[in-house]
Amino acid sequence: MTELHRTDTNHVPTTATRPWRLGRRTRKAVLVTHIVSVGAWIGMDVVLAILVFTAMFTSDPHTLGVSYQALSLFAVWPLFIAGFICLLSGVALGLGTKYGLIRYWWVAVKLVLNLLLTGLVLIALRPTVIQANEQGAELINGTRTTAPVTDLIYPPIVSPLALLFAVIIAVYKPWGRTRKNKTDTRRATSSPTES
Numbered sequence: 753m754t755e756l757h758r759t760d761t762n763h764v765p766t767t768a769t770r771p772w773r774l775g776r777r778t779r780k781a782v783l784v785t786h787i788v789s790v791g792a793w794i795g796m797d798v799v800l801a802i803l804v805f806t807a808m809f810t811s812d813p814h815t816l817g818v819s820y821q822a823l824s825l826f827a828v829w830p831l832f833i834a835g836f837i838c839l840l841s842g843v844a845l846g847l848g849t850k851y852g853l854i855r856y857w858w859v860a861v862k863l864v865l866n867l868l869l870t871g872l873v874l875i876a877l878r879p880t881v882i883q884a885n886e887q888g889a890e891l892i893n894g895t896r897t898t899a900p901v902t903d904l905i906y907p908p909i910v911s912p913l914a915l916l917f918a919v920i921i922a923v924y925k926p927w928g929r930t931r932k933n934k935t936d937t938r939r940a941t942s943s944p945t946e947s
């Protein structure tokens with residue numbers, strides 16, 4: 753028997769078999785990063801919504817142009833980076849705690865949502881924002897008086913709603929484990945850093 757094995761109880765995992773876990777302080781630091789990135793992401797979605805709805809309802813071409821051009825300041829890379837930091841910190845939290853990546857439904861669903869939303873920023877939002885930026889310049893210099901807003905309506909509705917849903921399931925942690933087994937009860941009552 754090596755010194756790494758605990759002898760007081762048969763149920764305490766040995767150092768050799770215990771999966772990798774984040775230390776308490778590191779876990780808190782990663783959790784802060786995760787929550788701040790979520791806040792930044794939702795905040796940018798709110799600004800996106802304000803600009804898109806301003807563009808939709810204004811009758812002033814200059815205001816429309818300024819709203820369109822302002823989108824390109826944050827709507828692709830800063831938004832993507834916030835989503836990507838959320839993804840990285842979320843994956844670290846999942847792997848570094850008892851929650852895992854696909855062990856609990858609430859984590860697995862957030863993983864899929866995070867991948868979808870960040871993917872959509874590059875695939876769907878980016879071309880639309882580039883086009884809006886060009887139209888914004890034309891609106892400001894007077895070579896154009898109107899521009900369609902249609903493609904821009906969905907991102908500021910779908911993304912904040914999906915993120916709100918992700919925050920709610922992160923806090924309430926519903927639906928339990930993806931695969932039931934007899935260790936459910938013990939794991940559900942242990943602290944996040946325990947195996």
Ligand code: HEM
Nearest residue numbers: 790839842843845846851862863865866918919922923944
């Ligand atoms: C879709 C975007 C996401 C949002 C809005 C979000 C939101 C949150 C929030 C608000 C918390 C804090 C909950 C609390 O302390 O009560 C949290 C914790 C957590 N998130 Fe996320 N998250 C997202 C993506 C992810 C991803 C992609 C993963 C992993 C694949 C993940 C894994 C976790 C884990 C494991 C915790 C618990 C950490 C702990 O208590 O140690 N999250 N998330």
